[in-house]
Amino acid sequence: MKVINSIKDMRAWSKAQRRQDKIIGFVPTMGFLHEGHLSLIRKAKEHSDLTVISIFVNPAQFAPGEDLDQYPRDFERDEKLCAQEDVNVIFYPSNDNMYLDKHKTYVITEELSKKLCGKSRSTHFRGVTTIVAKLFNIVNPHIAVFGQKDAQQAVIIQRMVTDLNFDIQIIISPIIREADGLAMSSRNKYLNENERKQAAVLYRSLQSAKTEFEKDNRSLLEIKDKITAVIKNEPASRIDYVEIVDAQTLGSPDPGEGDMLIALAVFFGKTRLIDNIIVPGKGEEWSTGVLE
Numbered sequence: 622m623k624v625i626n627s628i629k630d631m632r633a634w635s636k637a638q639r640r641q642d643k644i645i646g647f648v649p650t651m652g653f654l655h656e657g658h659l660s661l662i663r664k665a666k667e668h669s670d671l672t673v674i675s676i677f678v679n680p681a682q683f684a685p686g687e688d689l690d691q692y693p694r695d696f697e698r699d700e701k702l703c704a705q706e707d708v709n710v711i712f713y714p715s716n717d718n719m720y721l722d723k724h725k726t727y728v729i730t731e732e733l734s735k736k737l738c739g740k741s742r743s744t745h746f747r748g749v750t751t752i753v754a755k756l757f758n759i760v761n762p763h764i765a766v767f768g769q770k771d772a773q774q775a776v777i778i779q780r781m782v783t784d785l786n787f788d789i790q791i792i793i794s795p796i797i798r799e800a801d802g803l804a805m806s807s808r809n810k811y812l813n814e815n816e817r818k819q820a821a822v823l824y825r826s827l828q829s830a831k832t833e834f835e836k837d838n839r840s841l842l843e844i845k846d847k848i849t850a851v852i853k854n855e856p857a858s859r860i861d862y863v864e865i866v867d868a869q870t871l872g873s874p875d876p877g878e879g880d881m882l883i884a885l886a887v888f889f890g891k892t893r894l895i896d897n898i899i900v901p902g903k904g905e906e907w908s909t910g911v912l913e
């Protein structure tokens with residue numbers, strides 16, 4: 622396994638592999654890897670000959686006052702995990718490498734980036750799309766894998782790839798959960814013992830919505846109220862949003878037609894966690910959340 626720091630070396634590696642007709646799979650991450658990331662790596666490996674993972678905590682997607690400085694980092698541990706997963710390259714650039722002082726260009730996916738998390742994190746998705754576009758140009762992969770856990774990010778990246786004609790296949794991989802249902806996230810590390818216990822309510826609340834849909838309840842207002850009530854039972858929780866939207870447009874859904882996304886963001890103490898489930902449209906099956 623190689624660790625590549627420079628953009629020039631990363632490009633040269635990809636170019637050499639492409640010349641030999643190798644399919645390059647790519648998993649962009651901010652490091653502090655957990656089982657969720659490892660599932661993305663395994664998914665990439667299924668679809669490619671060689672796997673590149675990037676580790677870069679991207680300042681452009683954190684607003685002032687957010688957790689950029691505290692964001693957990695442990696490169697040595699990440700490196701070991703990548704080696705165990707037979708990753709071929711870790712692209713591990715420095716901030717100075719990725720953002721020159723005179724950096725002035727941003728990629729913005731309009732409308733989609735203002736919804737859901739975009740309401741409280743107004744510059745977050747422009748940071749994500751900008752870094753992902755840069756990484757795509759540097760790594761030049763054939764496929765890239767993102768997690769369904771960041772559902773809005775997944776929709777936005779797919780839109781960006783289509784709109785900007787990136788010749789990259791995007792694969793979205795299912796959410797990986799802890800035994801009590803909490804979606805795996807590097808930010809779970811911020812939770813104290815009490816908050817960690819209470820955070821399992823997110824999955825329970827989404828399951829309660831699933832039960833309502835299975836009982837054929839199509840009142841989105843009632844279902845949102847139900848989710849909210851379940852979460853509010855946990856005293857450490859503070860809801861940022863609970864929304865039910867069309868899974869593609871993130872706009873108003875048409876219950877029973879296309880897939881719907883139930884997405885939420887909730888604070889436990891100072892830690893903001895997100896989670897979601899997809900309610901399948903007509904004739905489709907509920908996802909089990911287990912890797913295919």
Ligand code: PAF
Nearest residue numbers: 649650651679749752771
């Ligand atoms: O999902 C993440 O970890 C980040 O948003 C990403 C895609 C690596 C961009 O920094």
